[in-house]
Amino acid sequence: MRSVVGPASFRPSPGSIPDSPGVYRFRDADDRVIYVGKAKNLRQRLNSYFADFAGLHPRTQTMLTTAVDVDWTVVGTEVEALQLEYSWIKQYDPRFNVKYRDDKSYPYLAVTMGEEFPRVQVMRGARRKGTRYFGPYSHAWAIRETVDLLLRVFPIRSCSAGVFRRAGQIGRPCLLGYIDKCSAPCVGKVTAAEHRELADDFCDFMAGNTGRFMKRLEREMRQAAADQEYERAARLRDDIQALLRAMEKQAVVLGEGTDCDVVALAEDPLEAAVQVFYVRGGRIRGQRGWVVDKVEEAGPGELVEQFLLQMYGDATPEALPREVLVPVLPPDAEAVTELLSEHRRARVEIRVPQRGDKKTLMETVWRNAMEALKQHKLKRASDLTTRSKALQEIADALDLDQVPLRVECYDVSHIQGTDVVASMVVFEDGLARKSEYRRFSVRSTEGDVASIYEVISRRFKRYLEERSATGELDTESAMEAGTEAGTEAGTETGRETGTEADAEGHAGAGFDPDTGRPRKFAYPPNLVVVDGGPAQAAAAQRALDELGVDDVAVCGLAKRLEEVWLPGEDLPVILPRSSEALYLLQRVRDEAHRFAITYHRSKRSKSVKESALDEVPGLGPARRQALIKHFGSVKRLREATAAQICEVPGIGPATAETIVSALKGES
Missing domain, CATH: 3.30.420.340 (UvrC, RNAse H endonuclease domain)
Structure with a gap:
């Protein structure tokens, strides 16, 4: 199906296109996929591209004049078409498809459950396997304030790998261990299993399961007071107040037990901005924004559909809420609902709020989307035209x-x-x-x-x-x-x-x-x-x-x-x-x-950092890099003993002594 440039030159022959559901691809002269689309009826959809070229949207005309070929794949259902369309868009990254991008890098509160001793920290960027995320938050300082309050009750590790390793080597915890904001697993104050239980409780609280922790602390406080353990009772009282302050930082907007994502869209002829508020347990847990160039002709319904697929396509099942509130329903609402429900392994409802608190919250999110679009237009150097x-x-x-x-x-x-x-x-x-x-x-x-x-x-x-x-x-x-x-x-x-x-x-x-x-x-x-x-x-x-x-x-x-x-x-x-x-x-x-x-x-x-090791006999580039990677810096390496240096793979006792002598003599 190869031909010269021009829509008429690669138009499929009459009757060759099936009238089944499917996904189609347009390619350019370099065989790049430049556009991926889906259709309930492939014949009807593809014929619309070639029937009246002058009546098409200008950006669709540009895509067709860039393309030299079109092919398609037939599928059984609309849900399969949605899945294949998302898969191909992710694989080929076609430049004429709508691609949502974050309007800024939002921070998350993350707990590295994949590590032996889970760590709580602020994270940005791509998600990592084995890590639980909460948020996103508008500001990193909001996460740190929340974590500082919660560490009183759930004293899990928050230090970096280097600090954790160093504390274990010297046998003394960091400051947080001394002020009871860390259970100090680095020096064996708690076992790995006990520390993981603390991390699980921390994650449960952040996920909205706050009631059982509050009841447990209140019960323990009353018991301590009855046993005349007044210092312990005062400590538990302060823990309860800390949890209450952490909960107050998240505004209650809907009924307790309500889990939903509220999606609002603001657009102009060239661009669109999307804002999402994450509501868990009736409280706003975070918000996030995206902007998109409207490189293809798409109405609000199509934009919402593409956004939902891109947003939830790679999300974990736990990240999907029971309900997604949208400004307009996508054209294939039933197929999208089925796809998201299959991904979550439980029912997901996609609805347009009509009245009450949910509609009021939708209006608030929409105002945020309008403001985000306005700010983006001011910052952007140029628009599509x-x-x-x-x-x-x-x-x-x-x-x-x-x-x-x-x-x-x-x-x-x-x-x-x-x-x-x-x-x-x-x-x-x-x-x-x-x-x-x-x-x-x-x-x-x-x-x-x-x-x-x-x-x-x-x-x-x-x-x-x-x-x-x-x-x-x-x-x-x-x-x-x-x-x-x-x-x-x-x-x-x-x-x-x-x-x-x-x-x-x-x-x-x-x-x-x-x-x-x-x-x-x-x-x-x-x-x-x-x-x-x-x-x-x-x-x-x-x-x-x-x-x-x-x-x-x-x-x-x-x-x-x-x-x-x-x-x-x-x-x-x-x-x-x-x-x-x-x-x-x-x-x-x-x-x-x-x-x-x-x-x-x-x-x-990097070359300056390693220069102090250049003159050490017997050290080649590989072992110099291994030392820097293990200790983090020449300064820390200079403070290490020969026995600690021997822990680095490839470094024997004699070489370790040579390193110690060379660095001590240099200082």
Whole structure:
């Protein structure tokens, strides 16, 4: 089903589309999935894309003109269609599908139940297996206040792994252990089983099961008073007051025993903001917000449906409430309800509140969503229309054949030629795509121009190798190009940290056959931007020419006058200072600079941190890293005894004594 660009060119033949429920995918010329949709009737839904192109929404028209192919999979029920649609959106990350993103990073109260001695702490970011989460909260200080109150009653560990290990080594607990806000499992005051029971009670209280703890403490307080143990009775009284204060911090809005999530939506023609209030036991336990670009034509019902699937798709069964209150029902409300109920393993109700306290709370959440959208619009550098205008201006100014939907920018960072690193940032449709950022350790020491040449060679050498592996490129040509670039660049390492990848990750065209994950180096950019002037732009172009890459445009952006340099041109392109094109190029360049600087600082900090061990005989890079990882810093290593140093794998008694002597002599 391959064809040339244009909706009419890949329209399926009449009668070839089934009239069953299913999920369909549109792909672009690079075989990327750019849109995933579901339908009760595939034939009816897909024919609507090709019947009246002029009557479609402008963003749908853009998607169709970008696509070159469409395929589909038939399923048995609407629930199966929902499941497959969510799975494909998560797998392919199509750029024309709605994707909700947090409007900020909300903190959670987390208890690491997967550890031998669970720890309570503030956490942000991705959820970790074996950890129970409560919240999210608006501010981290609100979590710390709550934890400080609850540790009186549930004195579980709140220290880091290093502090916990250190206390065990010296046989003395930290301050919290002395003031009875920690049961001090580090020094054996309680067993692992006793400490876990405390952690379970803490989690039960945070989950809303407060009644039994209050009754138990009141019973024990009365008994202590009857036994004339007045100090213990006073302590229990203070514990009860602490729990009451912790409970008062969460406003009672609905009847006791009510568990629900309240979802409200505020939107304009370009964007939407979603706010969620989490109500457990009738109390607001936290709130969270998302914003979304409306890159596809979708009404409130469709937005709610997509939001519910994305929000609860990866949630644990315990995270789903009994009831979800929404502003409007999704189009396939019954299917969504069935899917969420199946995920929770219990009935989930999706309702629109009509009156009473729940409707009043919905109005409050909606006002929060409106305010969030307003604040987002104020902060955002540009909207969809502005970004489209910027990309078109870039294409016109640089005389490109097409709008540069994917832009890669490269920057080099170093201090007097040492610890040379480079960054690659990716912008798609004018927005940063951080999951595809890359960082390079540069081998060249001949200046920025040589570094740019090396990095561009390495990036596109990998791209050609991957195209060759999938049969898209002649193998012999790819090997010749790869050998030439490899001589200049050497080999690379790849690892990922967080959402921004570190160095060149192993990637290929399409998807990895072993892992099924998208290969992140599979797609070439439309435009390569380098931080620099004519020399840097020429070096990048030379690297592409030597590899035989002739369908990627190159330009350099010089900082001094913000001039745009094209390879081989004697004069720069001067963009108006107020143009959207220059503003976007500046954002791309500044992001590349920030990413390169961050990597350079971390690399330099690491080398400085380990420098004190460089002169110790018998220590290679692996054992130096093992020591730093075990003790956390050279300072702590300097305070350790030879016996403690011997605990590090690979360090024997003689080496430990040498380390102690070297570090003591240095201090």
